[in-house]
Amino acid sequence: MALKLFNLPKITYQCLLPTVPRLYFPLNSLSSLTQNPSVSADDPHVATIFNIITSSPSLDSMVKSLNSSQIPLSKDLIEQVLKLVSFRRANPIKTLEFFDYIHKKRGFIHTQYSYDAMLDILGRSRRFEEIWRVLKEMHHKDPDFITPRTVAIVLKRIAKGGSVRQIVESFKKLKKLCINFDVLCFNALLRTLCQEKSMSDARNVYHSLKHDFRPNANTFNILLSGWKSIEEAELLFQEMRDFEIKPNLVSYNCLIDVYCKNHQLDKARKVFEEMREQEINPDVRSYTSLIGGFGSIGEPDEARAVLKEMREFGCNPDVAAYNAAIRNFCIAKRLRDAFGLMDEISQVGLMPNVTTFNLFFRCFYYVNDMRNASSLYKKMRDVHSCLPNTQSCEFLIRLCRKHGDLGFGLELWEDMVLNCFGSLTLVSDVLIDWLCDEGRLDEAEKCLFQLLEKGQQPSNASIKRIRVLMELAQRHESLHKLHEAMSTYEHGRVENNGLSF
Known part of the structure; x- marks a missing residue:
């Protein structure tokens, strides 16, 4: 589908930059603790135990219900229940009571995964006293249960509301409980500081504790990732060599990224040469940084040549590399070239994505x-079968309102409702307010x-506005229906700015 392009005013580079910084260091993923446990939730035994935990008013009541259920409490079942508790954000104290009760049963020993999951559940609710009690219990049962992964979980939760000093103090406290307290634990600390605090905090803690550990390549990759200062990145790279640690692909990618973000494309090119001399092949990420670097200095054709x-x-x-090149042409107002690259994505056997x-x-x-x-929205849906996301929908609905194209706005809304994409709440804020302005109650x-x-x-603003119009129109049945629908939420009411049911 060809798109006729009109004259475009100047677009700044910043308005097309990704909103999330790229982090290259590998993560000790905790997603297995919080992933959507759809399979587990469908397991009737898991669902039953979960309901017993969350609905029992007391421990005695919980125990009676567990005994009445006659469900054998295997280690695997407990793990699945804890996974569901974590995903549903269920009551941590009731879950801990269940956890302790099972622990006291003769012959039952929780798995390492169950302990880590319980710590994560407690950490979400900042139950730090209980966290340390569980950690001591783990150390007593089997010191090997406290691993670098355990350390990462605890530090991440402490970091959510704690200071850098509290994080470091907790790290030192964990040293007394973790037998294999080595560089992996040190890396977990640095990773936590990078993610939850700042790169400067991580660098300062690194320098204060580095003599207690033997840094490895991952230590420096964590510190290099996301760094903005060329000077700091080069110093870290030199220190890495001083430790006789050979930079790997991730290390080089971090350095390339720093150079490209600071418009030092010549230095980035030299890193490519050094990589090849070391028989390390640049990967898609290496080249994508270079593409973005050329775009940042206004050379989209050079960026395309990198492809x-x-x-x-x-x-x-990959599609991300193409997207980086497309972004450059959008910045330069050369949309024909940008669309040409989007067509090329399909020609090489890939598919344009929502980005x-x-x-x-x-x-x-x-x-x-x-x-x-x-026109592009129709091409996206009809030709590429690509579902928009919340960002797509917000751009489109706000643009619709600017142009007064309510028909397309309602078409977008119905598509969202039917195909379940994007945030209906955010789009409804614009659409409902617009419809109310037009008197289309x-x-x-x-x-x-x-x-x-x-x-x-819905947002309180949307409810308040439509409720006022319902009252003015004396739509008592609609008001009652709205009250019934909102009563399904917490406390059966919405209260904010004087709004209540």
């Missing part, structure tokens, strides 16, 4: 181009109830 260079060196670009389309939606939003935005009311039927809660 060709990648193939020559046996590294096939690809959002680069154009963002561009069209800032230049107030409704015609091309709506029937459609505003329909949108509100569609939102509630999908299990998403």
Whole structure:
């Protein structure tokens, strides 16, 4: 589908930059503790135990219900229940009572995973006294249960609300409980500081504790990742060599990224040469940083040439690499070239993703181009079968309102409701307010109830406005229906700015 492009005003580079900084260091993923346990939730035994834990008013009642259920409490079952508790954000104290009760049963020993999951559940609610009690219990039962992964879980939860000093003090306290307290634990500390505090905090703690550990390549990769200062990155790289630690692909990628973000493309190129001398092949991430670097200095054609260079060196670009090149052409207002690259994505056997389309939606939003935005949306859905995300929908609905194109706004809304994409709450804030301004209460009311039927809660501003209009129109049945729908939420009411049911 060809898109007719109109003259575009200047677009700044910053408005098209990704909002989340790229972090290259490998993570000790805790996702297994909080992933969507859909399979487990469908297990009737898991669901039954979960309901007993959450609904029992006392420990005695919980024990009686557990005994009555006659469900054998295996280690695997306990792990699945804890996973569900974590995902559903269930009561941590009741869960701990259940955990302790099972622990006291003769012959039962919790697994290492169960202990880590319990610590994570307690940490979410900042139950630090209970965390240390469980840690001491783990150390007593089997000191090997406290691993670097355990250390990472505890430090991450402490860091959410604690100071750097509290994090470091907790780290030192964990040293007394963890037998294998080595560089892996040190790396967990640095990673936590990078993620939850700042790179400067991580660097300062590194220098104060580095003599107690033997840093490895991952230590320096953590410190290098996301660093903005060339001087600091080069010093860390030199210190890495002073420790006789050979930089790996991740290390080099971090350095390339720093150079590219600081517009030092010549230095970035020299790193590529050094990598090849060390027989380390640059990967897609290496080249994607270079593409972004050329775009930041206003050379989109050089960035596009990197895509060709990648193939020559046996590294096939992925969609993210293409997106980086497309972003550069959007910044330069060369949308024909940008669309040409999007077509090339399909020609090489890949598929444009939602980020690809959002680069154009963002561009069209800032230049107030409704015609091309709506045309691209249809191409996105009909040709590429790509579902928009919340960012796509926000650009489109706000652009619709600027142009007064309510028909397309309602079409977008119905598509969201039918195909379950994007945040209905955020889009409904704009759409319901718009419909109320137009005096189209029937459609505003329909949108509100569609939102509630999908299990998403409207904002207080939307509820307040539509409720006032319902009262003025004397729609008593609609008011009653709204009250009944909102009563399913906590305390059966919404209260904010004087609004209550």
